[in-house]
Amino acid sequence: xxKSLFTLILVxxxxxxxxxxxxxxxxxxxxxxxxxxxxxxxxxVAKMWSLYDFKETQKMSGKDYLSMEIKYEFDCVKEQSMxxxxxxxxxxxxxGEKGAFTYPPKQxxxxxxxxTMEELWKTACGKQ
Numbered sequence: 001x002x003k004s005l006f007t008l009i010l011v012x013x014x015x016x017x018x019x020x021x022x023x024x025x026x027x028x029x030x031x032x033x034x035x036x037x038x039x040x041x042x043x044x045v046a047k048m049w050s051l052y053d054f055k056e057t058q059k060m061s062g063k064d065y066l067s068m069e070i071k072y073e074f075d076c077v078k079e080q081s082m083x084x085x086x087x088x089x090x091x092x093x094x095x096g097e098k099g100a101f102t103y104p105p106k107q108x109x110x111x112x113x114x115x116t117m118e119e120l121w122k123t124a125c126g127k128q
Contacts, residue, residue: 019094021051024123025116030054032116034123044077046124047084053092063099066092076125080108081117 021033031053038049053067071085083104090096111121122128 019049019051021093022123024050024119027116029056032120034120036123039124041076044075046074046076046126048072048074048120048124050120051094060088060100063088063090065089065099066096067094069094072120072124074111074121074124075108076121076127078108079111079121081111081121082106082108 019035020037021035023031024034025032033051033053035049035051038047040047048071050070050072051067052070054065057064057066058068059065065088067089069087069089070083073082073084074080084106086102086104087094088099088101090099111118
């Protein structure tokens with residue numbers, strides 16, 4: 001297989017298809033997963049992808065979606081989180097057509113104790 005074809009195949013693969021999603025929580029609207037294989041740490045900050053899998057169709061800018069991947073940054077010492085990137089998918093578990101993506105304003109938020117965000121923070125920061 002030549003190098004350029006192999007590279008093209010890798011580029012076309014979705015992060016969801018390769019992800020190792022581990023359930024960290026559930027609420028009435030969605031199930032939340034973390035992919036520990038995406039954790040990258042630098043100093044006190046850890047970055048990690050998560051996936052929200054919705055039970056019912058959601059809307060974003062007039063488009064329907066059933067799941068979204070969110071890239072978070074976590075301050076492991078100050079117990080804070082920040083959303084840095086969001087991808088929306090037409091199907092559950094990051095499947096189907098990729099929809100919109102957003103770059104939310106970067107703003108640190110405190111981690112609420114006993115929340116799903118705390119479970120994501122624990123996973124990213126190795127606090128389990």
